[in-house]
Amino acid sequence: MTGGRVGADWTSGPRVAPGEGGLAGLVRHDLRILRTYLSLGVLNLVQYRSDFVLSVVNAVITLATQVLGLSVIFSRTTDLAGWGVYDLLVLIGVHFLIGGVLGLVVRPSMEAMMEGIRLGTFDFTLVKPADSQLLASVQVVRPQALVDVLVGLGVVVFGVTRVQASLSVVDVVLSLLTLLCGLVVVYSFILALSTMAFWFVRLDNVLVIFQSLFGEAGRWPVTIFPGWLRIVLTFAVPVAFAVTVPSEALTGRLSLTSALSAAGLALLFFAASRWFWFFALRRYTGASA
């Protein structure tokens, strides 16, 4: 199957490059695509080195602002709805980490996809012989965001060593699992939002709302929000599962129900967004039509 197939075949799901078969070949093919885009991103970064320095400076400013904010708050109280200062530091670290991964590949790719739909260049992505969702999701890599990932990791490690609760191996595994689930939930949510660009061409501003909710509300444990807002932040705009649940795991306050529902929700969000993606593609007529 070479490229160039158009029409209903766009929607027939992942296809394998010539000479390969089975699930293993499929995964290998997908990983190769991922690796190619990652190295392209690194090449771009090496070209604009000062951007990297700039993102280090920006990460430091953001971190300093948030730590200063925490110190102001904790000069007036000893805990925020049961979260101590180092618990919140862990949460800030997780927030940095997730935000970094989103900024590394998800957001830039989705922006590029929506721009492509608007300009008509997205058709070229569709005719490539690979999973269209994967191609659309990894097409742009911004390695500068790695700075946020690293800062986040550092803050998490620092915070965890200061938190009273000691972590067992199970806790660590659960933390990593919930982090992964959180990432999947947020990725699926952003994908579903961006997929709507097939109908409403100008959607970049909707991502701005998500970005703002994630940036402002995501930096706090979802438990401090009153009832209806907590529900919105948990299910409608799933910031809670991305940041609060992994932080609960890292600070030893995660219940098994939260962990299981995080996993369940991640699967649900992923399946739903993938279904929505192909549903949208079936209705997509291309820019020239």
Added chain:
Amino acid sequence: MADVATRPAAPPDFSKVSLGALRRYYVGEFAASAANNLAYRGAVAIWVVTTVIQPMVSIVVWRTVAGPGGEVSGFNASEFVTYFAVTMLVEHLTFIWLMWEFEWRIRTGAMSPLLLRPIHPIHKDVCENLSYKLIGLVGVLPAMVLLVIGFGGDVSGIGVVQVLTFLPALVLAMAVRFLLEWVLALSAFWVTKTSALNNLYFALFLFLSGSFAPLAVLPEAVRTLAYVSPFPWIVSFPVELALGRRTGAEVWVGYLAQVGWVLVALVLLRVVWRRAVRVYSAVGS
């Protein structure tokens, strides 16, 4: 503005614009940008939604810190609600986005046509800013009321007198912030990437203006630092006037400080602008 430029590469001279012409320009430019904002009202609505998120989160956080029946530096939970609801209004009416736009203007050469006009580019920015803010009020005012009602804000301190003293402070705050941040935006004439500088500015602004928390809540050292900066006069002062937390001589001292900072900002604007246009080299020239 009597110094008519004589050198070939002198900065643009806007002294020939009469007041009447300026008035006609403002009417036209304002109508044009209002029409533009109304045409893209969806985008304006989305920006208004993002304006609400930060104060809403602040309300939730500080209400939790104060706790039911508790108090932090003279603010109880429902007073925090009102504080941040009014702060949202002041933020919406004072903020400008030009420090992010100037980098793009310079990089793409969009600055060149603005410089060729026989009128200072700041006037166009003033019109666009005002029209956006007025149209945004349609969303921000109800949002403010909803925040107060939804979170149970305390409005007992707000009366006619408070609103009347608040309004001039608000207008002066708009002037101070517009001028200062327009000068900050001019840094794009020297630096090609301004994001770090802008972020640093906003970090300072967040704490020193009273947007993050009422200044009374901050540590003594930060508060002292705040009062030598222009920032408290942009957010904290008008908000506290509206809440009836500043009375008597304090009101007049505040107005004076605001006027003082407007004058300082005007001088800065004049000095920096002259230098900025001299170092400008357009893309493609």
